[in-house]
Every structure is written in structure tokens, then in C-alpha cells.
Amino acid sequence: xxxxxxxxxxxxxxxxxxxxxxxxxGIGFSLLELQGDYSYLVLFFLSLIPFAIAYRTDVGxxxxxxxxxxxxxxxFSFILPERAGQLILTDAVTYLSDDVIIxxxxxxxxxxxxxxxxxxxxVLFGGLQDLRRADVARWGRLAIGWIGxxxxxxxxxxxxxxxxxxxxxxxxxxxxxxxxxxxxITFVSVSxxxxxxxxxxxxxxxxxxxxxxxxxLYSVGIIQTVPxxxxxxxxxAPLAVFGARLFSDIALQFIVFLVITIAYGAxxxxxxxxxxxxxxxxxxxxxxxIAAIPLTLFVAVVVAFLYQIVLLRFTSDRFFDGNTLAxxxxxxxxxxxxxxxFLPDEPVRTRILFRLNSGLIVFGVLFVVFLLFESxxxxxxxxxxxxxxxxxxxxxxxIGVAPALIxxxxxxxxxxxxxxxxxxxxxxxxxxxxxxxxxMTPRQIFLKIxxxxxxxxxxxxxRNAGVALVGIGTIAQIIGGGGLGVFILRGINDxxxxxxxxGLIPAVFLALALDASLRFIEGVLVSPGIRQAxxx
Amino acid sequence: xxxxxxxxKEYPNGFRAVDNLSLxxxxxxxxVLIGPSGCGKTTxxxxxxRLIDTTRGEILIDGRSNYDMSVVELRRKIGYAIQQxxxxxxxxxxxxxxxxxxxxKWQDSRIRKRVDELLELVGLNPDTYRDSYPRQLSGGQxxxxxxxxxxxxxxxxxxxxxxxxxxxxITREILQDEFLQIQERVGKTIVFVTHDIDEAIKxxxxxxxxxxxxxxxxxxxxxxxxxxINRFVRDFVGTDRALKRLGLYxxxxxxxxxxxxxxxxxxxxxxxxxxxxxxxxSAFVVDEETGVxxxxxxxxxxxKNTSLLDAMSESGHGDIAVxxxxxxxxxxxxxxxxxxxxxxxxxxxxxxKGSITLAALQELNDMDNDYAPTLPPALDTEE
Numbered sequence: 001x002x003x004x005x006x007x008x009x010x011x012x013x014x015x016x017x018x019x020x021x022x023x024x025x026g027i028g029f030s031l032l033e034l035q036g037d038y039s040y041l042v043l044f045f046l047s048l049i050p051f052a053i054a055y056r057t058d059v060g061x062x063x064x065x066x067x068x069x070x071x072x073x074x075x076f077s078f079i080l081p082e083r084a085g086q087l088i089l090t091d092a093v094t095y096l097s098d099d100v101i102i103x104x105x106x107x108x109x110x111x112x113x114x115x116x117x118x119x120x121x122x123v124l125f126g127g128l129q130d131l132r133r134a135d136v137a138r139w140g141r142l143a144i145g146w147i148g149x150x151x152x153x154x155x156x157x158x159x160x161x162x163x164x165x166x167x168x169x170x171x172x173x174x175x176x177x178x179x180x181x182x183x184x185i186t187f188v189s190v191s192x193x194x195x196x197x198x199x200x201x202x203x204x205x206x207x208x209x210x211x212x213x214x215x216x217l218y219s220v221g222i223i224q225t226v227p228x229x230x231x232x233x234x235x236x237a238p239l240a241v242f243g244a245r246l247f248s249d250i251a252l253q254f255i256v257f258l259v260i261t262i263a264y265g266a267x268x269x270x271x272x273x274x275x276x277x278x279x280x281x282x283x284x285x286x287x288x289x290i291a292a293i294p295l296t297l298f299v300a301v302v303v304a305f306l307y308q309i310v311l312l313r314f315t316s317d318r319f320f321d322g323n324t325l326a327x328x329x330x331x332x333x334x335x336x337x338x339x340x341x342f343l344p345d346e347p348v349r350t351r352i353l354f355r356l357n358s359g360l361i362v363f364g365v366l367f368v369v370f371l372l373f374e375s376x377x378x379x380x381x382x383x384x385x386x387x388x389x390x391x392x393x394x395x396x397x398x399i400g401v402a403p404a405l406i407x408x409x410x411x412x413x414x415x416x417x418x419x420x421x422x423x424x425x426x427x428x429x430x431x432x433x434x435x436x437x438x439x440m441t442p443r444q445i446f447l448k449i450x451x452x453x454x455x456x457x458x459x460x461x462x463r464n465a466g467v468a469l470v471g472i473g474t475i476a477q478i479i480g481g482g483g484l485g486v487f488i489l490r491g492i493n494d495x496x497x498x499x500x501x502x503g504l505i506p507a508v509f510l511a512l513a514l515d516a517s518l519r520f521i522e523g524v525l526v527s528p529g530i531r532q533a534x535x536x
Numbered sequence: 537x538x539x540x541x542x543x544x545k546e547y548p549n550g551f552r553a554v555d556n557l558s559l560x561x562x563x564x565x566x567x568v569l570i571g572p573s574g575c576g577k578t579t580x581x582x583x584x585x586r587l588i589d590t591t592r593g594e595i596l597i598d599g600r601s602n603y604d605m606s607v608v609e610l611r612r613k614i615g616y617a618i619q620q621x622x623x624x625x626x627x628x629x630x631x632x633x634x635x636x637x638x639x640x641k642w643q644d645s646r647i648r649k650r651v652d653e654l655l656e657l658v659g660l661n662p663d664t665y666r667d668s669y670p671r672q673l674s675g676g677q678x679x680x681x682x683x684x685x686x687x688x689x690x691x692x693x694x695x696x697x698x699x700x701x702x703x704x705x706i707t708r709e710i711l712q713d714e715f716l717q718i719q720e721r722v723g724k725t726i727v728f729v730t731h732d733i734d735e736a737i738k739x740x741x742x743x744x745x746x747x748x749x750x751x752x753x754x755x756x757x758x759x760x761x762x763x764x765i766n767r768f769v770r771d772f773v774g775t776d777r778a779l780k781r782l783g784l785y786x787x788x789x790x791x792x793x794x795x796x797x798x799x800x801x802x803x804x805x806x807x808x809x810x811x812x813x814x815x816x817x818s819a820f821v822v823d824e825e826t827g828v829x830x831x832x833x834x835x836x837x838x839x840k841n842t843s844l845l846d847a848m849s850e851s852g853h854g855d856i857a858v859x860x861x862x863x864x865x866x867x868x869x870x871x872x873x874x875x876x877x878x879x880x881x882x883x884x885x886x887x888x889k890g891s892i893t894l895a896a897l898q899e900l901n902d903m904d905n906d907y908a909p910t911l912p913p914a915l916d917t918e919e
Contacts (some may be wrong), residue, residue, distance in 0.1 A: 430620035431625075434622030437588060
């Protein structure tokens with residue numbers, strides 16, 4: 001079906017569009033119109049071959065052929081139109097009418113090309129599925145699945161596709177793109193980090209107490225249903241007011257509410273057996289509402305401030321001393337892990353490597369904390385006088401990145417809380433019972449049994465949240481939060497697909513990279529004893 | 537010794553799971569707790585290592601209340617194996633078995649030695665299985681690991697809650713036999729919970745039958761089968777308890793160790809003489825050199841024929857004999873099957889060790905039993 005779609009598209013739809021500049025509409029060229037160079041008919045015939053292959057019955061051979069064809073379709077759909085476009089560009093003047101201003105003429109990928117890519121992917125996936133059924137080794141499938149994409153990326157990186165419109169935009173907006181990408185990475189990672197701790201905390205609480213579980217799960221579920229735009233709007237006013245307040249006031253309020261929460265919790269747990277069961281749920285809700293105030297204060301301040309200092313750290317002029325060192329430390333820890341994986345198991349060496357590894361990781365974390373402190377000091381400058389330090393000095397204001405960050409953090413909660421809760425509840429009670437029966441303390445049961453067993457599910461939640469945040473994060477620019485949404489919004493305003501693509505493509509790669517790196521972490525940390533079970 | 541002294545477990549809703557239970561579980565023996573579901577057998581067991589708190593009464597372990605030490609310390613001294621096995625799927629077999637020794641902060645080298653020793657004890661090759669994960673093992677192998685783990689720090693007491701319950705019947709038999717052999721070597725004080733009366737009879741040195749949280753009868757399997765204290769116990773052990781009881785006796789305990797025997801080279805008169813002298817129906821023919829059972833000759837045939845070899849009904853020992861380690865129940869089954877009243881007993885090499893008669897089995901059941909059901913009528917084919 002994919003090939004049919006592609007063949008149809010190659011035949012009828014314009015393959016590329018020539019545009020004189022960013023705004024004016026252009027002229028479409030379809031495959032047959034690209035005269036003078038019949039090599040592009042290759043595309044058309046290429047897309048017909050899968051029809052013939054599909055009738056083969058040996059799954060393995062069919063899989064390989066389809067996968068290779070899919071890759072070829074992908075690569076050619078990307079590269080050939082660009083080469084054709086290059087020819088057109090050189091005599092752009094002859095194609096365009098006289099009254100348009102020719103400024104940065106560009107080739108815009110058009111319907112035919114998109115369908116070509118789509119069709120190529122369908123053929124490739126069909127092939128991969130066959131290979132999977134034929135029990136081809138995982139690495140083989142990975143290689144054949146990615147080789148086309150890698151080739152395209154490589155062509156991009158070496159400037160081979162520079163006539164495409166978004167590459168033209170990239171040339172013009174390169175520096176700004178770097179900036180907003182860093183911004184995007186920063187606010188996604190900061191909100192994910194905070195969301196991680198808060199979400200896991202709430203999930204743990206829900207798993208431990210049957211009574212608060214529905215309350216917590218419903219609340220995070222409700223947050224998820226609030227449209228992101230509305231959430232920004234809701235946060236606007238309170239944060240503006242909030243930002244104007246003094247840090248010392250807020251700190252005082254935080255402490256007061258924290259004390260009230262703890263006192264309420266203590267009171268409730270001491271009398272809960274005497275409270276009629278009907279009154280318990282409302283009491284718990286009241287308690288959760290009280291607890292929500294310090295929690296919100298805490299999250300708001302930490303998120304906004306952490307974002308500012310992390311961004312400062314990223315964009316620091318001295319990027320290469322501290323940051324590189326931190327990266328090197330983690331890289332070393334990673335190497336040690338690899339070595340430990342591949343060396344034969346031998347007690348003394350394993351133990352030494354294990355200690356080395358944990359040592360490196362602890363040191364790396366401490367070093368990052370130190371770097372953040374350093375950035376915090378720089379960010380605050382001389383203004384560390386608590387009497388005058390206002391929250392806007394810490395990065396909190398009605399518009400800008402603060403509401404975006406808080407909204408993103410809130411959005412990350414649902415998958416994190418739900419998966420932590422599900423992960424912990426999924427642990428077989430018999431396993432916990434035998435742990436208890438052997439004399440493990442509750443702490444040991446949590447750390448050595450429940451946590452490792454729930455970890456894959458928790459990590460799946462982290463991945464979900466992370467990928468979703470990269471996407472939602474593009475809306476942040478609406479309230480001045482920056483990030484890749486800068487280009488997308490501008491593209492929408494200018495009705496310029498080029499600019500939208502310029503924001504979109506890095507976002508997609510960011511999401512993929514985040515997913516892949518989290519998967520990698522999962523692969524290293526999840527015990528082989530339960531990894532296979534997760535796959536199945 | 538574990539001693540229950542008037543132990544009561546009462547839940548907040550007033551339900552009494554265990555009601556005034558007093559019981560003494562002797563050191564080094566397997567005590568089986570059994571009863572219908574809801575009888576409090578698992579609750580009683582779990583109160584020993586305080587997975588469930590007692591409401592009233594005391595459980596003494598070697599004279600000390602189990603509330604005298606910290607709960608964690610107590611549990612680390614008591615092995616624990618359950619039906620669902622509860623191996624930690626994210627840990628290797630080594631790590632699973634090493635859990636309690638590690639909790640007790642043993643030296644690494646000592647733990648490694650101990651784990652290897654235990655894996656060998658339960659019949660798993662340490663080099664093959666040490667670094668496997670539970671999911672790579674079959675159910676039976678996992679349960680072996682479960683037993684090894686319960687034995688981890690060499691606890692004097694073990695609690696086992698239907699440890700072989702989730703395993704297919706054939707593997708279960710094998711594991712039960714192996715476990716009895718292990719117990720012969722380690723001699724732990726074992727509390728064994730099951731709902732399967734056959735398992736209880738097989739495994740238990742003593743059986744405590746519980747009902748509605750109360751102790752109904754506490755005796756050896758033999759006594760429980762021969763003298764059930766009331767109708768409940770009688771129904772619980774089942775109408776085939778005579779047969780079950782036969783399962784408790786080995787052939788070697790009941791057989792006639794000097795059956796009439798003749799060699800292949802003897803003449804027919806010797807066989808007749810043997811038969812007359814012992815007043816039995818037939819004599820067994822064995823090979824002179826190896827002592828292997830070759831066949832039998834009965835009175836009728838011995839009178840009719842002049843040569844021993846003509847008179848002899850030839851048969852491999854596998855067809856007519858039972859092994860000396862078979863239970864009396866197996867013998868009965870073999871006799872009913874083949875229609876014999878007397879069956880030769882051989883050892884693992886097929887050498888004649890003795891013979892056992894239907895009458896001997898019947899006698900066993902009549903000894904001290906008022907309700908003895910009559911055995912299946914003997915089948916007369918040898919007359």
C-alpha cells in the first residue's frame with residue numbers, strides 16, 4: 001500500500017515547489033515536469049517494485065528486500081528532488097513572473113515528496129516486520145531500519161541539502177536556533193527533573209495509602225485535561241503577584257504552611273481510628289489541600305530558579321571548564337559500567353569497579369550541584385540581601401518562562417504519578433511477603449525489592465513525560481517562554497512552512513534523543529532478570 | 537522446640553482465626569499443620585515469625601517468647617518458604633540464596649561457599665545456575681532455590697507454607713522425596729502447612745489437624761490414620777485411609793525375609809520340600825550365582841512335572857516382583873493388578889530379598905483398628 005501511495009504521489013502531486021522568498025507562494029513541479037533529467041523516473045519505478053516483492057512467500061528474503069527498497073525510497077525522496085531543485089534554482093528567474101522579489105529563493109518540499117517519504121517508511125516498516133517474524137537478530141533489524149535515516153542526516157550535516165527551504169532558514173537563523181534549542185532543552189529537563197521528584201513522591205504516597213490514592217490520581221488527571229493555553233492563562237495573574245513578593249515573606253509562608261501540614265497530618269493519624277469512616281475522606285481532602293500550598297510554593301520557586309541557573313550554566317561563557325568536566329566524570333562512570341558489563345564476573349574486580357563507579361557518580365552529582373551553586377551565585381549577582389530579594393529576582397513573573405515551566409512540570413505529573421503507582425502496586429505481594437518473612441526491614445524491602453521491580457514502569461513514565469514535554473514545550477513561547485516554539489509561532493504568523501519546519505525538526509530530534517537516552521539509562525539500570533519480561 | 541501456649545488470633549471484626557491453640561512442635565521433626573481452608577493453619581504458622589501478631593497467648597521458641605527479640609532478628613533465624621516461591625526476579629540465583637546471609641552481614645567468601653553448598657544440597661549445579669535469573673528456571677528448579685534460600689543462614693527452624701503446592705504432581709513427588717532426604721541430613725525443626733492429606737502423611741513426623749482455629753488431633757500419621765479421633769478427622773483423611781496407611785509402611789518392614797527359594801540347578805523335589813515345609817503356595821527360583829529372581833514354581837506344577845525348569849513359570853523380576861523400598865500400598869496395588877496373593881521382593885539389582893503376602897497387609901490393618909474396611913477380595917489365580 002505504501003508503494004502505491006508513493007507511486008501515485010510521484011505521478012500526480014507536485015514534488016517540490018519553487019519559491020522566490022519566504023512569503024510569496026511558489027510554483028509546483030511534479031516528477032514529469034522536471035524535464036531534462038529522467039533519472040527521477042527512478043523514484044517512480046522504485047516505488048512499483050514492492051508490489052512484485054509482496055507476493056514472495058519466504059518471510060526473511062521478502063523482509064530484506066522490502067527494507068532495502070524502503071530505505072532507497074526514503075533516501076531518493078529526500079535527495080533527488082533537491083538536486084532537481086538546484087537546477088531549477090539556477091534559472092529561477094525564467095520560471096517566476098517578473099513582479100516578485102527574488103530574495104533567498106528556495107525549494108520547498110511538497111506533497112509528492114512527503115508522500116514519497118511516508119510511502120518509503122511504510123515499505124521499510126513492512127520489511128522490518130517481516131524480518132522480526134523471520135527472527136532476524138535485533139542489531140540487524142536496527143541497522144537496516146536506521147541506515148537510510150543516518151544517510152540523510154549525514155547528507156544534511158555535510159551541507160548536501162542546502163537548497164531546501166528550511167536549510168535556507170537555518171543559514172539565516174542559525175545562532176538564534178542554537179539559543180532556543182538550549183532554552184528548550186533546559187526547560188524540558190528542569191521541569192522533568194522537578195516533576196520526577198514530585199511525581200515519584202506522590203506516586204509513592206498513593207501506592208502506600210489506599211485512601212489518598214484516588215485523590216492524587218484524580219488531581220493529576222484533572223491537570224492533564226486543562227488545555228495548556230488555559231493553564232498558562234491561569235498561572236499568569238498569580239505568578240505576576242507572586243513575583244512581586246519578597247523572598248523572605250514567601251519563605252516564611254512556606255514554613256508556616258509546612259508546619260500546619262505536618263501538624264494536621266500528625267493530628268489526623270492520631271485520631272483517625274476514632275473518626276467515623278464517612279468523615280475520613282473529606283478530612284483527607286482538606287489535608288491534601290493544605291499540603292498542596294507549600295508543595296506548590298516549593299515547586300514554583302525551585303522550578304523557576306533552577307531553570308535560570310541551569311540556563312546560565314548552559315550558556316556560560318566558560319562553558320568548557322566546569323560543564324565539560326562534569327560530562328567527563330559521567331562519561332568515565334559510563335565507561336566503567338561498560339567494562340563491568342563485559343568483563344567476566346570475578347568478585348574482587350567487580351567490587352572494585354562497582355565502588356569506582358558509584359564513587360564517580362556521587363562525585364559527578366556533587367560536582368553538578370556545585371556548578372549550580374556557582375551559577376546561582378552568578379545569577380543573583382550582588383543581590384543576596386534577603387530583605388530586598390524579591391521572587392522576580394529568582395526568575396518568577398507572570399509572563400516569561402516561569403509559568404511555562406510550572407505548567408510543564410504539572411503536565412509531567414500524570415504519567416510519572418500513574419506509573420510509579422502502577423509500578424509499585426504491580427509488585428507481586430508474594431515477593432514482598434517472602435522478603436518480610438526473611439527478616440528484611442521495610443526500608444530494605446522498598447530499596448531492594450519494590451524499587452528495582454517498579455523501575456522499568458517508572459522509567460516508561462519518565463520517557464512518556466519527557467517526550468510529551470518536548471512537544472508541549474513548543475507552546476511556551478505564547479507567553480514569552482522561548483524555546484523552539486519561537487520559530488513555530490513565527491512560522492504560523494508568517495504562514496511560512498520553512499520556519500515551522502525549522503522549529504519542528506529539532507523538536508522531533510530532541511524527543512527522539514531524549515527517548516533513546518532514557519531507554520539507554522533504563523537498559524543499564526534494569527536487572528536482566530526482569531528486562532526480557534518487559535519486552536514480551 | 538516450638539510451643540504454642542493458648543494462642544489466640546482475633547481480628548478487629550471479632551473473627552477468631554486461631555482459638556486457644558496449644559501445641560508442642562518437637563525439635564528436629566517435621567510437624568504438618570493441616571485442615572480445610574480457613575482453619576487457621578497458615579495463620580498459626582505466620583504467627584511464629586510474627587508476620588501476624590498474636591492477640592493472646594504465647595509462642596515459645598526453645599523456651600523464649602518470640603516477642604523477646606526484635607522481629608527482624610527473629611525472622612532471620614527462621615527459614616521461610618512459600619507456595620508462590622517469592623524469588624526476587626531481579627536478582628540472580630546467587631543473590632536470592634545469599635539474602636539472609638547478607639542481611640546477617642556474613643563475610644563474602646563465607647556467603648559464596650554457603651550458596652554453592654546449598655545449591656548442591658538441593659540438586660542444582662552451582663556453576664550452571666549461580667548467575668541465572670529465576671525466570672530462566674523451571675517451576676521445580678525455582679522451588680529448589682526457594683528451599684535453598686530458606687536454608688540460607690542455616691536457621692534451626694523452617695516455616696514452609698505449601699512449598700510444593702504450585703508444582704506439577706510428578707515434580708512434586710520428586711521434590712518431596714528430595715526434601716525428606718535433605719531433612720535427614722540437616723534435621724531442622726520444620727513447620728509445614730498443607731491442605732493435601734497425602735502430602736501431610738508423606739512429609740509429616742507429626743500431623744496437627746486444625747478446624748475453625750482449634751486443634752482437633754495431633755498425632756503421628758500412623759495413629760491419625762488408624763485411630764482418627766472423631767468423625768471430622770475420619771472424613772478429612774478420607775475413606776481410603778486404610779490404603780493411605782499402607783503407604784506409611786515400607787515393604788522391607790513387613791516382608792518375610794526367608795521365603796522358599798530354590799536355585800535353577802536344584803531338582804523339583806527340593807522345591808516341593810520347601811513349599812511343604814513353609815506351608816505356602818509357591819517357591820521362588822533364583823539364579824545360583826547372582827541371586828537374581830528368575831521365576832516361581834507353585835505346588836500344582838511342582839507335583840505335575842519332573843523337572844524344575846518345566847515346572848517353573850518364567851518371568852523377569854520386573855514383571856512379578858516389587859522393590860524392597862516400595863510402600864505396602866504399592867505392593868497391594870501390584871497384587872490386585874496381577875492377581876497374586878504373594879509377591880516376591882527384590883532389590884535394585886533384581887536379587888530376591890523376601891516375599892510379602894496379602895495376609896500380612898491385612899493383618900497390619902487389623903492390628904488396632906475398629907473400623908478397618910475390608911481389603912479388596914483376593915483374586916484367586918494361583919490356586
